Amino acid sequence: MKVAIFSLTKDRSEYTKRFLKSLTEKTKHPFDHFIIDQASQDDTLKVINDFPNELGKRCVYPLARNIGINRGVNFAIDRIGNKYDIIIKLDNDVEIETNEWLAKCIYVLRPKLLFSPYVKGLVLNRGGVDRIGYLEGIIGQTPFIGGICMIGLTRAWTTDSNGWTIPAPLHAGGDKDFCAKLSLEGYVFGYKEDVVINHIDDTLGQESKYPEYFRNRKLEQVTTL
Numbered sequence: 332m333k334v335a336i337f338s339l340t341k342d343r344s345e346y347t348k349r350f351l352k353s354l355t356e357k358t359k360h361p362f363d364h365f366i367i368d369q370a371s372q373d374d375t376l377k378v379i380n381d382f383p384n385e386l387g388k389r390c391v392y393p394l395a396r397n398i399g400i401n402r403g404v405n406f407a408i409d410r411i412g413n414k415y416d417i418i419i420k421l422d423n424d425v426e427i428e429t430n431e432w433l434a435k436c437i438y439v440l441r442p443k444l445l446f447s448p449y450v451k452g453l454v455l456n457r458g459g460v461d462r463i464g465y466l467e468g469i470i471g472q473t474p475f476i477g478g479i480c481m482i483g484l485t486r487a488w489t490t491d492s493n494g495w496t497i498p499a500p501l502h503a504g505g506d507k508d509f510c511a512k513l514s515l516e517g518y519v520f521g522y523k524e525d526v527v528i529n530h531i532d533d534t535l536g537q538e539s540k541y542p543e544y545f546r547n548r549k550l551e552q553v554t555t556l
Contacts, residue, residue, distance in 0.1 A: 478506030
């Protein structure tokens with residue numbers, strides 16, 4: 332199965348460096364990595380370009396301005412194209428904890444399933460969205476999943492959803508809206524409980540370390556593009 336991972340970055344290069352390090356150390360299955368940088372003002376681009384990807388190619392797209400999450404996702408999907416079987420959205424402020432996480436996720440992926448590893452470090456919805464049941468005893472089923480990590484077949488990102496909704500706020504609700512569109516096509520959602528990623532510094536720690544970033548994010552939640 333040919334895999335494309337995409338990530339959106341914007342400043343906080345420390346997190347991107349830790350993310351790429353964990354991705355390299357915990358992954359053995361080949362993948363190509365598409366990174367969309369939303370006009371970072373720190374050394375994020377240097378960190379990305381200096382970090383090797385030995386399992387595939389890395390394509391970096393430095394944007395001149397922040398186009399928001401929804402447009403950023405659609406931009407990434409357009410660049411990825413139709414040459415991949417699986418597309419994964421993976422945020423740059425997580426660290427992978429489970430060895431061979433990607434192979435373990437590919438093993439359980441099936442049509443009309445969108446899922447994520449178990450997410451540590453969330454203040455609200457610990458471990459992800461509240462479970463409503465279990466799929467084959469492996470995946471905790473939920474009515475939707477958050478956007479930190481989303482794993483699905485390529486058609487989930489293209490023909491079955493027609494992409495992420497625009498116009499939309501720069502930072503608000505795109506993940507839930509994406510799942511709502513897929514649910515109309517019969518998709519189910521959940522978290523693979525035995526594969527773990529960690530939201531670096533947890534939510535409160537991030538807010539404490541990068542207060543200006545989160546002040547800007549509040550503005551982005553009411554700014555539509």
